[in-house]
Amino acid sequence: MSYSRWALIGFLAVLMAGCSSGPRVTTDYQAxxxxxxxxxxxxSEVKQDTKDNLLISPFTFSHIENVIAQELGQxxxxxxxxxxxxxxxxxxxIEEKLDPGTYDRVYGYGYYGRGYRYYPSPLFYGSTGAPRVYNQGSLIVDLVDAKTEKPIWRGVSEKRLRQGLTPQExxxxxxxxxxxxxxxxxPI
Structure with a gap:
């Protein structure tokens, strides 16, 4: 195989790895x-008493509760x-976040130079300086000791959400x- 074919395969592998980024999960617990x-x-029952909670469907809360019961029930x-x-x-x-980075039409996101171009077409030149707004979703699960009523463990999953998800997605x-x-x- 030629060098350009290997370079293309390597580029596609890096691109696929970047697209498959999962949620960031962090935990903390009482030592x-x-x-x-x-x-x-x-x-515990979810209370939809804040403006942010009212925007989330009660069916979504019910689904989360069922999955938690299923996972912990094992x-x-x-x-x-x-x-x-x-x-x-x-x-x-669910929070709106602002990505202040620029988007280069050839090489994607970044703050650095564009490097060598293989196609010197004017269509590929330039970058957009407009910031992008996206939604960041966080699921927070707290476990509380029933006797002391103090938290013993917290798990948080954060993920950038794409627009237009169906309820099934x-x-x-x-x-x-x-x-x-x-x-x-x-945690042990």
Whole structure:
């Protein structure tokens, strides 16, 4: 194979890896807590009392609750409120973010020079200086000790959301986010 063919294959591999970026998941927990003693859970009711929560469909909250119950139900017993070891609280936050970077029509995002061009066509020259607005979605899952009512673990999944998702696509994104967050629990 020629050098240009290998370069094209390498470029496509890097491009595909960049497109498959998943959510960023972070966790934090109370050090020294005995997570092995946890046996049962309950999921607290979501309150749609803020302006941001009212914009999210109650069906979305119901879907998240079902996925959490399914994921934790594989390891812990789901019980009635009052007899649980821990309570699950979750929140969904969607924020508009601003990407101030420029977009070069040949090489994509970046602040650096354009480098060598193979096609010296005037259609490829120039960059757009307009900032881009996008939505950042965050799923926050808090686990609270039922006796002390203090938080013991938090998992957060953040992902840049694309526009125009159907309800089925939204549920698929949320299902993956819940699974990726709860895969990191317990922290031991």
């Amino acid at each position: 020294g807590y005995d997570f092995a003693a946890l046996k049962s859970f309950t999921i 390891r812990y017993a789901s019980v009635a409120a009052g007899s649980q070891d821990f309570t699950v609280n979750f929140h969904v936050v 939204q549920r698929e994104v949320l299902t993956n986010a819940v699974r990726e967050v709860l895969a990191k629990f317990p």
